[in-house]
Amino acid sequence: MTIVDSTVFKVRDSVDLFLTDGTYLTAYYMNSRKRRTFRVNEETVALLERIDGRRQVGELRQLMLEELGAKPESIDRTLESLHASRVITEVGCTSPLERDDEERYARQTNYFAEFLGDEADGPLAQRRLAESHVAVFGCGAVGGDIAIELAMAGVRHFTLVDYDVVEPSDASRHLYFDLADIGKPKVESLARRLREIDPKVSVEEVFSSMRPEDDIEPIVSECDFVVNTMDEPYIGYTSAKVSRVCVKHDKAHYIAGGFDAHLASTGELVIPHVTPCVECYARYFKESLKDWKPARHPVEDRALEIGGLSPMSLFSASFAAIEIVKYLTGIVDMSCSYKPRGEWLFGDMSLSYLDVRRDPECPVCGEGVRL
Ligand SMILES: [Zn+2]
Structure with a gap:
């Protein structure tokens, strides 16, 4: 200086x-x-x-x-x-934030600044958050809570995509529902909550699932970051589709949620051509499970629905939100500090991570595929 x-x-x-x-x-x-x-x-x-x-x-x-x-x-x-x-x-640098935002985010900008340079850099990071547009596919317990945490952190542009309506059992797991919302589309209830958190938030609501014929490219191409927690038709399919389109458009994305019987999965941040993409994970599992043959279960009439616990959903959502804030603000170089997918265990409070690397043969993000 x-x-x-x-x-x-x-x-x-x-x-x-x-x-x-x-x-x-x-x-x-x-x-x-x-x-x-x-x-x-x-x-x-x-x-x-x-x-x-x-x-x-x-x-x-x-x-x-x-x-x-x-x-x-x-x-x-x-x-x-x-x-x-x-x-x-x-001291004495001009803040790029409006006066009410300076006050609202004072603690947070102080926090950001320590990772950057001068204290004046904190408000610049805050502005990057405010200008970010995040698309959230799936507005359930984890996706909804990620959106809420990002809105509280200062993200001001959202596209919410979900096909579901609020049911009575959601009230025990979702932060943004109350009994008056039962029967309403989740995107409508969540959008209302985001606007209550911050009247400056703009939200586009898309009441839809993600069927094979649905074109998500217009949504992905318009935003800066994508979150996927959508489990219809199933999470493996939607994650693969989201990741493929995001890599094509060079958009970082987060696959989050307590899916596939992993109630407190940390999910994974995907930065195209930097971290493993969803297809890299799929190839990792295919290779590591190649000798495993599923046995036919003797009990045929099994309940397919797995349980859930609100604090565990919040754990997954908070973990994802922290990583997303770090990426959007640029306060941490995520290309060398990202974590692959992890899982937190309820019983002993342990947190372990998979050892997944980018696959050079990956047909989505491998060496033969360039932006
Ligand atoms: Zn890949």
Whole structure:
């Protein structure tokens, strides 16, 4: 950064500083839970004591020269170093957010900023969220809760796709239903809830399932991110279709939900040509299960419906929402920190991940397929 006389710095709100033996300065970065220790001299300690969020750099240079005989070049080098280490941040930058949004998302932008650079970068990440358009296929317990969490985080454009209406059993698992909604389309109830969370949200409601003849390309091509939890006709089919179209249009997507008897699956983030796509997962399972032969079950009349528990749906939804926020804001480089599909177990609270890699032979995202 360029430091000029009028630049004003402050110690970041999210950083706690501790000095040991007058020599070691430890910075606790409260948002990212990191800690760094620096060897410092008397001049750095004195400078930090004089950075108060009001004094301009010109005044700091003068003060340090008069009181400690510190040279201005040395002060500038220390300021640059403290700034690069994200101990101090520049103040007085103009926020790209409207005043009410600055207030609404103050805690969140503070959080984002620690992963980026200056505190002014937090509102920029918030703006990226606000400008994002997310399509959610399947608005049940997991899909609906993801949409709610994203709306609360500040996503302002949604397309909701679902074929179902609210039933009495949904009220125990879905955050956005009450008894007055029974019989109404889920997309209608969820859209109303999103607008209640944030009147600036725009929602397109599509009351439909995902049949083989349905063309989802117009929806996918218009949005920035796609979530799939749709289980009609079944989750394997809809996920494969969503992922194929998303890879074609280079759209990141999330396959979420407690599907296929995995009640608290973490699902998976798919970034085309970076992480494994749904077809890569399918090929992984085909290979790892090639020697497994399903036995005919002796009980023929089995109930096909699996159970559910609201906190487990919320776990899956929250896990997905965190990954989606990280991707949309760009606060974390997801190409090197994404997780493949995982499963959280109710009994011992363990969380394990599959070891799935991109398949170079994948017909959807493999080496022979280019954008
Ligand atoms: Zn693939």
